[in-house]
Amino acid sequence: MSDSPPPPPSPATASPPSPSRVPSPSPSSSPSWQRPVRLSLTDLLLLGLVGIRSRRMRAVLSALGISLGIATMILVTGIPASSQRALDRELTALGTDRLQAVADNRFAQKGETASFPKEAAAMVDRIAPVKAVTMVGNVHVKVRRSDRDHSGSSVALSVQAAQPNLLQVINTRVRSGHYLTAATGRFPTAVLGAAAAADLGFQDLTPGAPPPQILVDNRWFSVVGILHGAPLAPSIDSSVLIGWDSARKTLGFDGRPTQLYIQAEESEIEDVYSVLPATIAPASPDTVRVTRPSDALAAKRSTETAFSGLFIGLAGVALLVGGIGVANTMVISVLERRREIGLRRALGAARGHIRSQFLAESVALSSLGGLAGVLLGSAANALYAACRGWPLTLPLPAAGGSLVGAVLVGVLAGVYPALRAARLPPTEALATV
Incomplete structure (x- = not known):
């Protein structure tokens, strides 16, 4: 027997490969020049x-x-x-975000002065757009010129009981001395408006000197401050301001405010204006006279x-x-x-x-x-x-x-x-x- 290998099959007898064995082309096997470039x-x-x-x-x-x-x-x-x-x-300084409510004397009984309930400021402060509110009350007493004037003549100045946050709401400041605080407001001290100080003959207060005295309804009050002009509250210019507690203890003030000053969100000022009368005096809203927003707001x-x-x-x-x-x-x-x-x-x-x-x-x-x-x-x-x-x-x-x-x-x-x-x-x- 021969050890030689068997002869290869002839081309005529060679069987073609099965179609199932032919590999299918894959995307990864395609040439790089055929693939899109990103x-x-x-x-x-x-x-x-x-x-x-x-x-x-x-x-x-x-x-x-x-x-x-x-x-x-x-x-x-x-x-x-x-x-x-x-x-x-400049326009905000003209009061475009402030309102003033005044008790209308037309609805007051003969011989009396119109006023608001004692809790009026607290009720107004509950209105959401209101940022600050303060109240003043007319004490209805007379003021003598000073401790140096013994003529006995009285000056036509209103005496107002005021609160410590008044200056912030009416946008004014002290020209000389200092304003009333929660502590000094319990004692017989007074702050003069700009016009009131001129009528009483006072200039700026001298630092360190004894405060001048004014006679208010036969009670001596020490003048501790003088204000600049208050364009948003002209009535304050001609007023003598004393502390709320001091007015009640020494002058018989009944604690009922006659005016409210309100600072509110400027964008909501009309809404606050519309609800103020019913909020201040729910039983008699007609007795509340509210100033309309300044014309500067429209401008x-x-x-x-x-x-x-x-x-x-x-x-x-x-x-x-x-x-x-x-x-x-x-x-x-x-x-x-x-x-x-x-x-x-x-x-x-x-x-x-x-x-x-x-x-x-x-x-x-x-x-x-x-x-x-x-x-x-x-x-x-x-x-x-x-x-x-x-x-x-x-x-x-x-x-x-x-x-x-x-x-x-x-x-x-x-x-x-x-x-x-x-x-x-x-x-x-x-x-x-």
Whole structure:
């Protein structure tokens, strides 16, 4: 027997492989040049900055257009906002957030003076928009000129029992000396309004000197303070103010207030006005006479409305001008970069890559311009407010909205140039080389 291997089968007798054994192609086994290329966010951003870096002067001029537009929007919102705050302070000082309730003497019985219930201030303080409330009561006694005047003549000044928070609510302050406190209000001490001090012949009090004396209903009171004028409460100017407890103990005051001063939320001032009579005197609301909000409140709200309309109009124009500038720059960029587009397409770049490149460039250009505009506008706003002595107001919503608007403008301005660049055939683009 021979040990030689058996002969190989002839081609005629060889059986073909079973179809079930033929391996099916998998996506991973396909060549790399057949697989679509996906650009990462970083690559897309770097690709979008290529045009900006290669044409820096044009990019600067284009970004300057949108940055000036954004800076204009910051200025037209920031400067009037600072001016509005300064105006608000002046108008608020006129009493746009304050009300005054007076007991109407027309409903009082003959020989009596109208007054409110003792718990009137506490009931008003329960109204949610009310921030502060104070009360004064007419004591109905006479005042002699001073301890140096023995003529016996009386001065036509009202003596009012007051509370320690009066100055805060009527928005005035002490000109000389000090105001009544919870402690000093229990003793025979007095504070004079500006007109009352002039009528009594008092100037500013001398620090460290014994306080001057006034005779109130045959009781001596020490003058411990003199007030500035009170434009929101003219009756206080011609009054002698004494402590609530002192008036009850020494002058027989019944503790019933005749006037209430209320400070409330300005936006809710009309609502507070409408419920005050029933709150102060539930049994007889007709006896309560409430002053209406100052006319300055209507003027203040009309200026706010006018400023708001101006802001919206100027902001829209600024964004429109900036968007047109960016769109114009991107269209010119597509026309000048036809060779680059054709070469990239010939090397395998898809239309989506071209669209993404020009769209990213437009967004980057608008975003840079928007950021520069926000910084420029904020600096100009701060400088102008400082020169005018206004409180600085940086409109953060406007700044944030400007950046978002710049991105949206970049997207809208880059859509048409990006589509035009993507539709450019490679052969036509390379024919210009």
